[in-house]
Amino acid sequence: MPEHDSVGIVSPQTAHFDAPLALACGKTLNKFDLVYETYGELNAQRTNAILICHALSGHHHAAGYHSESETKPGWWDTCIGPGKPIDTNVYFVVSLNNLGGCHGSTGPTSINPETGKLWGPDFPQVRVSDWVNSQAALADHLGIDTWAAVIGGSLGGMQAMQWSVQYPERLKYCLIIASAMDLSAQNIAFNEIARQAIQSDPNFCAGHYREHETNPSQGLALARMVGHVTYLSDDAMANKFGRDIRSGSIEQNIDQEVEFQVESYLRYQGSQFSTAFDANTYILMTRALDYFDIAADFNGDPVKAFATTKAQFLVVSFSTDWRFSPRRSREITNALIAANRPVSYAEIEAAEGHDAFLMSIPRYLDVLTAYLGRIAEDLL
Amino acid sequence: MRLDLTQIKQWIPQGAKVLDLGCGDGEFLANLRDTHKVQGLGLEIDPDNITQALAKGIDVVEQNMDKGLDNFPDQSFDVVVMAHALQVLHYPDKVLDEMLRIGREGIVTFPNFAHWRCRVHLSTRGRMPVSKFMPHSWYDTPNIHFCTVKDFEALCRQNGFRIKRREMVGETSWLARTWPNLFATTAIFKITR
Numbered sequence: 001m002p003e004h005d006s007v008g009i010v011s012p013q014t015a016h017f018d019a020p021l022a023l024a025c026g027k028t029l030n031k032f033d034l035v036y037e038t039y040g041e042l043n044a045q046r047t048n049a050i051l052i053c054h055a056l057s058g059h060h061h062a063a064g065y066h067s068e069s070e071t072k073p074g075w076w077d078t079c080i081g082p083g084k085p086i087d088t089n090v091y092f093v094v095s096l097n098n099l100g101g102c103h104g105s106t107g108p109t110s111i112n113p114e115t116g117k118l119w120g121p122d123f124p125q126v127r128v129s130d131w132v133n134s135q136a137a138l139a140d141h142l143g144i145d146t147w148a149a150v151i152g153g154s155l156g157g158m159q160a161m162q163w164s165v166q167y168p169e170r171l172k173y174c175l176i177i178a179s180a181m182d183l184s185a186q187n188i189a190f191n192e193i194a195r196q197a198i199q200s201d202p203n204f205c206a207g208h209y210r211e212h213e214t215n216p217s218q219g220l221a222l223a224r225m226v227g228h229v230t231y232l233s234d235d236a237m238a239n240k241f242g243r244d245i246r247s248g249s250i251e252q253n254i255d256q257e258v259e260f261q262v263e264s265y266l267r268y269q270g271s272q273f274s275t276a277f278d279a280n281t282y283i284l285m286t287r288a289l290d291y292f293d294i295a296a297d298f299n300g301d302p303v304k305a306f307a308t309t310k311a312q313f314l315v316v317s318f319s320t321d322w323r324f325s326p327r328r329s330r331e332i333t334n335a336l337i338a339a340n341r342p343v344s345y346a347e348i349e350a351a352e353g354h355d356a357f358l359m360s361i362p363r364y365l366d367v368l369t370a371y372l373g374r375i376a377e378d379l380l
Numbered sequence: 381m382r383l384d385l386t387q388i389k390q391w392i393p394q395g396a397k398v399l400d401l402g403c404g405d406g407e408f409l410a411n412l413r414d415t416h417k418v419q420g421l422g423l424e425i426d427p428d429n430i431t432q433a434l435a436k437g438i439d440v441v442e443q444n445m446d447k448g449l450d451n452f453p454d455q456s457f458d459v460v461v462m463a464h465a466l467q468v469l470h471y472p473d474k475v476l477d478e479m480l481r482i483g484r485e486g487i488v489t490f491p492n493f494a495h496w497r498c499r500v501h502l503s504t505r506g507r508m509p510v511s512k513f514m515p516h517s518w519y520d521t522p523n524i525h526f527c528t529v530k531d532f533e534a535l536c537r538q539n540g541f542r543i544k545r546r547e548m549v550g551e552t553s554w555l556a557r558t559w560p561n562l563f564a565t566t567a568i569f570k571i572t573r
Contacts (some may be wrong), residue, residue, distance in 0.1 A: 186562050337453075345441045373435055
């Protein structure tokens, strides 16, 4: 049910693209669809558009509600809306489902027009740079020459960063939240555990589970459970669950199996996710994360990569985020400083771990509000 | 604007690239941007100050300069400014050294602890001076490294910093200029290697 500061009821739209998209892996997508939502109005000069890039398990539904009866708003409703940090009274906000996704954009759950069959595991491995190219095609489709800002958290931050390097002329500001210039070995390791969980599920059928009318639900749930733990901090879990017991007992002389609250929570999260998300997409998205390296085309030197950019940058991190720690955000900031690019950096004290970037944390929202206000003052 | 900042402004060339260590709410850099067209960057650790600086359109990086400045390349700024922050640092000498590595020039301002009021306060009452300018008690003050004009000049000699210019601010300006260590409330130094 929409609140007064909500963008209200929104409906997704689909853009069809018939021009072939050459992918980083060497393959080509001859045609593709992108599902997206927009909030606010594009101004006459077309200077107030903001692109929101989603994270690993995200999609186009970033703000508002799809219907009066929907109980939960879009995934970044805390930040997008009238009077919110990304103020839809000021900006025209575009949020899409990335290529390879499972929420309507072309991906493993779509039909391959060449074969007439589901893409499934044969959908090409898209990378962050491919997403940026497809997002540029969407910008063209919407008549947006230059974004006022490209904004993203986590994997979304990588896309924002890649935008600044790949299309330096097409964005004025770049907001990189809880992200990194490449994934650490530890991060890749967690992603591989998630992939192994999915691929070793007997129902995975080498990715052809849909043809076999089954789903690797166990594997997906397990992958999500592992991921979920890494998105929270030790303190956040202690505060939320502690050692609270949901059922059973560990008292003397009682032999009952115990279920801790945290176990039940994780199982619930896992099972919810396994019905809502496609396993092939999950594998594809985690690989896109693993392969990302902002400096790949610059002899491994991020300073050289950022030296080619023209945007102004805001980098934000969260104190208890250990999956994309403040250290990784400082690396981005320092590479930008060394490249003599305009950059601001804020390290937000927050107990919520990596998930903090989606939460309503007063200082975080203040920083975003201040910076987006400055963008409006500069451009509008 | 604070008197020391008005003075510093006159020493900053048009269009300079300026790093402001402890930039506060960004007021000074915003002023420099508007009047001198500088390309400014502030360093700050206070969350409210950071938000206010951002709102003014000032770039600010959340970083504690006491923990090092080695993320800034050599000679990457024209001027590095540090106004009224020297006395709160754990390693003032190291930060000064870093300022001159990062910038071609450094501008430093600090309260002069040898001002006659401080001396009178200490000698007559035998207590650490507390005044309008130094409102903290000794046990909870952020000012852990007070120094005098003479102390600062001695440190510059010892570390090979060249004093290019100095200006003194006091209640009576000719007194502050003639006998700075006694009458300057705030000392302003421009230093280079």
